[in-house]
Amino acid sequence: MDLNTRLRQVAVVGAAGKMGSGIALLLALELAYRALETPDDTFILNLIDMNDAGLQSLVRYLRDQAAKDGERQINRLRTLFRDRADLVDNQDLVQEFVFEVLLRVRTGRTLALAGESHLVFEAAFETEEVKHAIYKDLAARCGPGTYFLTNTSSIPLQSLSEACGIPGRLIGFHFYNPPAVQKLVELIQPRTCQPELAALAGELARILRKKTIPDNDIAGFIGNGHFIRDGLYAISEVERLAPEHGFVPALHMVDRVSRDFLLRPMGIFQLIDYVGIDVFQLINQVMARYLGAHLRSPLLDRYLALGVKGGQTSGGGQKPGFLDYQKGRPAAVYDPDAKAYLAMDADWARLADARLGPVPDPTLSWKALSRDPDPTPKLTAWFRTLQDQDSLGADLARRHFRASRETGLGLVRQGVANSPEDVNEVLKLGFFHLYGPITDYLV
Amino acid sequence: MKTMPKPVYLAAGAYTVSLGPGRREFSPRTGRPGLDHYIREAGRAALAQIGDPAVIDEGVIGNFMAARFNRQGHLGSLMTIVHPALEYKPALRVEGACASGGLALATGIKSVLSGLAEVVLVMGVEVQNTVKSLYCADFLAGAGYYAGERKDGPAYFFPGKFSERAGAYAAKVGPEPARSAMARWYRNAVENARLNPAAQEYHNTVQDLFAQGLTPPNPRTFTEHLNLFDCSKVSDGAAAILVASEEGLRRLGLARQDVVEVAGFGQMAANLTAPPPDLTELTTCRLAAAQAREMAGIGIQDAGIFEVHDCFTISGLLSVEALGLAAPGGGAELVSAGATARTGPHPMNTGGGLVGYGHPTGASGVRMAVDLWKQLTGRAGDFQVPLAKEHGIMVSMGGNDKTVVSLVVRR
Numbered sequence: 001m002d003l004n005t006r007l008r009q010v011a012v013v014g015a016a017g018k019m020g021s022g023i024a025l026l027l028a029l030e031l032a033y034r035a036l037e038t039p040d041d042t043f044i045l046n047l048i049d050m051n052d053a054g055l056q057s058l059v060r061y062l063r064d065q066a067a068k069d070g071e072r073q074i075n076r077l078r079t080l081f082r083d084r085a086d087l088v089d090n091q092d093l094v095q096e097f098v099f100e101v102l103l104r105v106r107t108g109r110t111l112a113l114a115g116e117s118h119l120v121f122e123a124a125f126e127t128e129e130v131k132h133a134i135y136k137d138l139a140a141r142c143g144p145g146t147y148f149l150t151n152t153s154s155i156p157l158q159s160l161s162e163a164c165g166i167p168g169r170l171i172g173f174h175f176y177n178p179p180a181v182q183k184l185v186e187l188i189q190p191r192t193c194q195p196e197l198a199a200l201a202g203e204l205a206r207i208l209r210k211k212t213i214p215d216n217d218i219a220g221f222i223g224n225g226h227f228i229r230d231g232l233y234a235i236s237e238v239e240r241l242a243p244e245h246g247f248v249p250a251l252h253m254v255d256r257v258s259r260d261f262l263l264r265p266m267g268i269f270q271l272i273d274y275v276g277i278d279v280f281q282l283i284n285q286v287m288a289r290y291l292g293a294h295l296r297s298p299l300l301d302r303y304l305a306l307g308v309k310g311g312q313t314s315g316g317g318q319k320p321g322f323l324d325y326q327k328g329r330p331a332a333v334y335d336p337d338a339k340a341y342l343a344m345d346a347d348w349a350r351l352a353d354a355r356l357g358p359v360p361d362p363t364l365s366w367k368a369l370s371r372d373p374d375p376t377p378k379l380t381a382w383f384r385t386l387q388d389q390d391s392l393g394a395d396l397a398r399r400h401f402r403a404s405r406e407t408g409l410g411l412v413r414q415g416v417a418n419s420p421e422d423v424n425e426v427l428k429l430g431f432f433h434l435y436g437p438i439t440d441y442l443v
Numbered sequence: 444m445k446t447m448p449k450p451v452y453l454a455a456g457a458y459t460v461s462l463g464p465g466r467r468e469f470s471p472r473t474g475r476p477g478l479d480h481y482i483r484e485a486g487r488a489a490l491a492q493i494g495d496p497a498v499i500d501e502g503v504i505g506n507f508m509a510a511r512f513n514r515q516g517h518l519g520s521l522m523t524i525v526h527p528a529l530e531y532k533p534a535l536r537v538e539g540a541c542a543s544g545g546l547a548l549a550t551g552i553k554s555v556l557s558g559l560a561e562v563v564l565v566m567g568v569e570v571q572n573t574v575k576s577l578y579c580a581d582f583l584a585g586a587g588y589y590a591g592e593r594k595d596g597p598a599y600f601f602p603g604k605f606s607e608r609a610g611a612y613a614a615k616v617g618p619e620p621a622r623s624a625m626a627r628w629y630r631n632a633v634e635n636a637r638l639n640p641a642a643q644e645y646h647n648t649v650q651d652l653f654a655q656g657l658t659p660p661n662p663r664t665f666t667e668h669l670n671l672f673d674c675s676k677v678s679d680g681a682a683a684i685l686v687a688s689e690e691g692l693r694r695l696g697l698a699r700q701d702v703v704e705v706a707g708f709g710q711m712a713a714n715l716t717a718p719p720p721d722l723t724e725l726t727t728c729r730l731a732a733a734q735a736r737e738m739a740g741i742g743i744q745d746a747g748i749f750e751v752h753d754c755f756t757i758s759g760l761l762s763v764e765a766l767g768l769a770a771p772g773g774g775a776e777l778v779s780a781g782a783t784a785r786t787g788p789h790p791m792n793t794g795g796g797l798v799g800y801g802h803p804t805g806a807s808g809v810r811m812a813v814d815l816w817k818q819l820t821g822r823a824g825d826f827q828v829p830l831a832k833e834h835g836i837m838v839s840m841g842g843n844d845k846t847v848v849s850l851v852v853r854r
Contacts, residue, residue, distance in 0.1 A: 071577050088594050089578075089581040090577050090578060
């Protein structure tokens with residue numbers, strides 16, 4: 001069955017979640033354009049989630065985003081609707097397009113809705129128990145030719161597919177958040193994956209205008225393989241620095257160094273908050289189960305026990321986690337002893353900043369460099385200064401850089417990634433880093 | 444009419460800020476003032492310059508598409524909110540696409556000439572930022588021949604239509620001279636706007652405007668021959684001015700040096716359903732401006748200040764030729780040489796024009812008359828230019844050169 005035939009019946013499981021809704025949008029748009037280009041074909045998108053309110057929000061989201069896409073693609077719509085004499089204004093065309101998108105969408109709470117689907121995307125909660133239950137149920141409901149694409153970012157797929165009775169029919173298709181915008185898809189082929197499924201997944205990624213990086217089927221894959229270890233390294237640095245500087249200043253310093261000295265889009269603790277401390281811990285637990293207990297973090301358990309979880313609000317705002325935020329920017333640091341946030345606009349933070357010392361001169365920012373077509377010369381000069389600078393900040397930056405590089409090299413050594421380039425690409429595309437971890441800016 | 448049958452004057456002009464993208468106080472997300480606000484503000488600013496508003500005999504308001512932008516018709520009645528003295532007197536809204544403001548002036552002038560009114564409050568208004576620019580393009584496309592042109596026309600309809608003109612003009616004078624002249628027009632417009640606190644580009648701080656104007660057009664996202672800097676803005680604003688007879692001036696208590704005289708005007712419409720006879724010429728603008736000059740009994744070299752309808756930079760270049768300041772195809776060179784800059788021999792759109800001040804469509808014709816009145820009575824503030832000549836000329840154009848009103852005024 002070719003891809004176009006498979007796309008006539010598609011399902012997304014966990015469609016109301018953050019990742020599921022983005023995947024649903026990408027598919028809904030693709031199916032609508034296909035339907036307009038080949039009016040004789042019927043395309044159906046089954047969107048499944050346990051959460052009724054979430055499904056309603058999802059339909060609203062699809063409506064709003066379809067309108068925005070139609071507005072961007074107005075010239076394409078003018079061509080597609082060229083024979084519709086009743087559609088003249090841009091507004092007519094965009095409204096009709098939104099209708100065409102929603103026309104193909106069916107929502108429901110049970111997996112029965114996926115029964116006739118030829119392709120099932122799954123973006124459910126990131127635990128093995130949940131995924132097992134879903135795939136066992138799907139295996140019973142779907143035909144033997146159905147392919148399954150999971151958005152898991154950590155769970156090994158060979159054992160999952162075997163345990164659920166779908167060996168060969170499951171592939172990892174890991175989008176980054178938000179799926180409609182982010183260009184990267186990590187493609188994870190379990191050992192016995194059917195070649196037709198692998199080829200089809202590659203073709204689908206091309207159609208959705210995604211760049212794929214092949215990962216091997218080892219817990220955490222490349223993206224989380226680096227991110228989780230990077231987060232755990234940062235926690236270990238905080239614990240190392242805390243006796244001398246205090247826990248809260250230490251956390252502030254490590255976060256700032258990763259952002260302002262290593263020139264990342266956000267500090268490491270801000271990134272964990274963005275993902276959610278709870279989600280980070282779920283992934284961490286999967287990796288620890290498969291790769292060893294050294295990956296466990298008691299500190300994260302402590303935060304979660306205190307109800308400090310981070311993550312996003314339904315409106316896309318940042319919830320408090322390691323840090324609290326004002327207008328999207330870090331403004332306070334959580335003190336687990338005091339069970340309270342300490343504002344950064346205070347002497348303790350100014351003292352911590354003074355202890356770090358200045359960033360190299362001239363000051364660079366991730367934001368400015370991300371728009372620079374060739375940031376390499378500026379990065380080279382920046383890190384050359386950091387290499388020789390005698391300050392706590394420079395020292396922490398050098399240590400963090402080396403730890404990140406070692407993590408990247410480890411992913412290649414352990415066979416998670418096929419090459420250093422693949423590791424670098426995942427960090428650049430998926431995490432918006434300006435440079436991959438396996439570089440020689442600092443030695 | 445060969446000559447003006449009796450003297451008619453323009454007095455007490457005013458306009459609001461042109462609000463829209465570019466102004467610091469503009470935010471597409473927050474609420475904005477509506478039609479009422481702009482009508483009140485511009486109308487009252489005009490009335491504040493005179494004695495008793497009771498002397499106003501009549502009101503005329505130009506507006507293009509409030510019925511779609513604001514779901515509001517019946518603006519003749521709405522304009523009485525300016526002052527209770529306007530109630531129970533004639534008031535009407537006139538429409539001629541982007542020349543609606545010009546038509547309002549012509550209507551007011553004719554009322555005074557008829558002897559039925561001595562003082563007419565002429566206004567123009569448009570509030571366009573109620574929709575995204577893509578849908579704004581839908582509403583403005585009503586200035587074209589909807590049944591015949593819209594379905595197969597470009598998404599951004601009028602930018603597309605004037606892109607065709609820009610393409611034809613580039614083929615005539617060469618792509619580089621055409622693009623450079625359009626970039627120069629843009630630079631002039633923004634430099635003028637920076638001197639006019641009400642202009643939409645007043646806050647513009649771009650250093651190299653000419654380089655920005657040279658940005659290659661992107662046909663995939665916009666049009667083949669125009670970039671976004673070639674376009675006038677999506678704007679909210681209103682303008683007001685009084686049209687008065689000699690008797691009207693006396694009743695208003697205004698002296699001759701406070702007003703300008705309408706020395707002549709031309710008004711005409713061309714067939715909306717027919718394509719332009721020549722893409723590289725604004726034929727109707729040329730004929731209407733000639734009619735106005737003929738009535739005034741002046742040649743083009745007698746005018747020292749100009750307001751033209753630069754809905755796009757290409758319309759600016761073509762207007763220079765339509766006025767007769769340059770031969771066909773010669774407008775680009777004249778503009779590139781700086782002749783239409785505020786320091787040149789033919790200062791044009793000195794308050795920013797449609798590209799720099801903004802283009803609240805129904806208000807633009809009236810705003811042009813206000814800027815001429817400001818310049819010729821020495822009230823233009825920071826954008827005042829020294830004037831060696833007595834006359835000013837304006838050309839208000841609607842649609843793709845389909846309705847045109849031209850005025851010659853004298854200080």
